[in-house]
Amino acid sequence: MNMKQTMYAAAVAAAVAASGCATYRPPVDDSQLDRGATTTRIEPQDVRRTVEAMVDSLLSDAGVVEATGGKRPVLDIEPMKNRSHMILDMTSITDSIRTRLIRSRMFRFVDRSTAGADIAIMDEQAQLGLTDPNQAIQPGRQIAAQMYLTGSLTDMVNDTGRMSDRYYKFNMILKDLRTGEIVWTDEKEIRKTAGRPLF
Numbered sequence: 184m185n186m187k188q189t190m191y192a193a194a195v196a197a198a199v200a201a202s203g204c205a206t207y208r209p210p211v212d213d214s215q216l217d218r219g220a221t222t223t224r225i226e227p228q229d230v231r232r233t234v235e236a237m238v239d240s241l242l243s244d245a246g247v248v249e250a251t252g253g254k255r256p257v258l259d260i261e262p263m264k265n266r267s268h269m270i271l272d273m274t275s276i277t278d279s280i281r282t283r284l285i286r287s288r289m290f291r292f293v294d295r296s297t298a299g300a301d302i303a304i305m306d307e308q309a310q311l312g313l314t315d316p317n318q319a320i321q322p323g324r325q326i327a328a329q330m331y332l333t334g335s336l337t338d339m340v341n342d343t344g345r346m347s348d349r350y351y352k353f354n355m356i357l358k359d360l361r362t363g364e365i366v367w368t369d370e371k372e373i374r375k376t377a378g379r380p381l382f
Contacts, residue, residue, distance in 0.1 A: 223349040223375040225269055225336075230276055233353050233371050237334075238283040240369045241357060250330075250359055250366045251289055258290040259328035267338035267351065280332075280355075293328050330366070331358045349375045 241247055250256075260281050263273040284290055334355035341348040350372070357367040 223347050223377045225267075225271060225351060225373070229351075229373055230279070233373070234276065234279045234283060236371050237353060237355050237369060238280060238287075241284075241332075241355070241367055242287050242289060244367045244369075247289075247357065247367045250364075255289060255291050256329040257293055257326055258284070258330045258332060259293050260284075261331065261333040264333075264335040267336050268340060269336075269338065271336065273336070280334075284332075290330070291326075293326060329360055331360050332356070333358075345378050347377050351375075 260277060262277045263280070265271055265273045281292065285292060332355065334353065337352050337354070339350040341350075351374070352370055352372050354370040355368065356365055358364065359366050
């Protein structure tokens, strides 16, 4: 092979190598939700376990069973409040709680977060004349909540020397709006400690 052929072969090899690098994608592995803790921050498995534990506690509580009396009262859920130092999607956590409660068939639900859209649809039905007036939904006929669920996440941070200590607490309260009675409350604590790097 002469010099010209050698140079051509090297150029082709370089082009192939460059093309391979440009299209290379690192392998992607599915991560199990219940993997071991990798950080002192709240992780997805912490959220899932907490939601399951709190909702199961509510559904099995004798006071809640007595208050509902098998009549499926209407429940409104206030989005969980984040009073911790972490940035978390509390709306997503609230949605997970609502979904698990809906599946229990113990309550009926209203959603105040869509009230504006509901009113707009009712106004549209009444004003555009495209809906049979006898079938159009009238304002003031929506069902009212009888029970109310709210909750919060708080945390405490303690960094001492090379140790990092994080304490989280989820708290939830179920209230009967008809009587003002707190029917149920519970909390779940999560504590995580880890060594901090020397440098």
